[in-house]
Amino acid sequence: MKKIIILMVLVFCALCIHRAKGQETQKNVEDYFLIMPSNYWDLNEQVFSDKQKMLMIDEKDIKNGWLKFSGKDASNVWEGWGEFVIFKKPDKSYMMAVTILSCGPECSQTIKFYELNNQNWKEVTLDVFQPLTTQALSAKYKALVGTDDFADNPPVIYVLPRYGTTINVVTQEDITGHKIILASYSYVNGKFLLKN
Numbered sequence: 803m804k805k806i807i808i809l810m811v812l813v814f815c816a817l818c819i820h821r822a823k824g825q826e827t828q829k830n831v832e833d834y835f836l837i838m839p840s841n842y843w844d845l846n847e848q849v850f851s852d853k854q855k856m857l858m859i860d861e862k863d864i865k866n867g868w869l870k871f872s873g874k875d876a877s878n879v880w881e882g883w884g885e886f887v888i889f890k891k892p893d894k895s896y897m898m899a900v901t902i903l904s905c906g907p908e909c910s911q912t913i914k915f916y917e918l919n920n921q922n923w924k925e926v927t928l929d930v931f932q933p934l935t936t937q938a939l940s941a942k943y944k945a946l947v948g949t950d951d952f953a954d955n956p957p958v959i960y961v962l963p964r965y966g967t968t969i970n971v972v973t974q975e976d977i978t979g980h981k982i983i984l985a986s987y988s989y990v991n992g993k994f995l996l997k998n
Contacts, residue, residue, distance in 0.1 A: 868964040885962040942984040
C-alpha cells in the first residue's frame with residue numbers, strides 16, 4: 803500500500819511539472835506584442851525597446867487576447883494609437899493583428915496580420931483580409947447617412963475585437979460627428995470574410 807501511495811504522489815508531481823512547463827511556453831497577447839519587432843508597425847521603421855513598448859500599453863485584456871497602445875511616451879515619433887489582437891487559427895497556432903492610427907496633420911490607419919513561425923515573422927494580410935475600397939465605403943456611407951461632406955471618402959477605422967472575433971469598420975466620430983458601423987468582417991477558418 804505504501805508503494806502505491808508513493809507511486810501516486812510521484813505521478814501527481816510529474817503531471818504538475820509537465821503542466822507548469824506547458825504553461826511557461828504558452829504566450830499571451832502581451833508576450834506577442836513585446837516580441838513582435840515594432841518596425842512592422844508602419845511607424846517609419848521606428849524600433850522600440852521592450853521597456854518603451856510596456857509604457858505604450860494603455861489597456862490590456864489578456865483573457866481575450868487584446869490590447870490597446872499609444873504613442874503617449876513617444877510623441878516625437880508617433881501621435882496616435884493602435885490595437886494588437888491574437889486570433890487562434892484552425893491549426894491551434896496564432897495569428898496577430900495590429901492596427902496603427904497615426905495623426906498629423908490628417909489621421910490614417912493601417913491594418914496588418916502576421917504569423918510567427920520558428921521565430922520568423924511573416925505578414926499574411928493579403929491571404930486573410932481584404933479591406934474595403936473607398937468606393938465601397940462611400941456607397942455604404944451614403945446608404946446609411948446620405949450625402950454630406952464625408953460621403954465621397956468617409957473617414958473610417960478598422961476596430962479589432964476585444965470580445966469575439968468580428969472586425970468592425972466604423973466612421974471616425976471625432977471627424978464625422980457620428981459613429982456608424984459601415985461593415986463587419988467575420989473570422990471563418992483563419993480568414994476574415996466581409997458580412998453582407
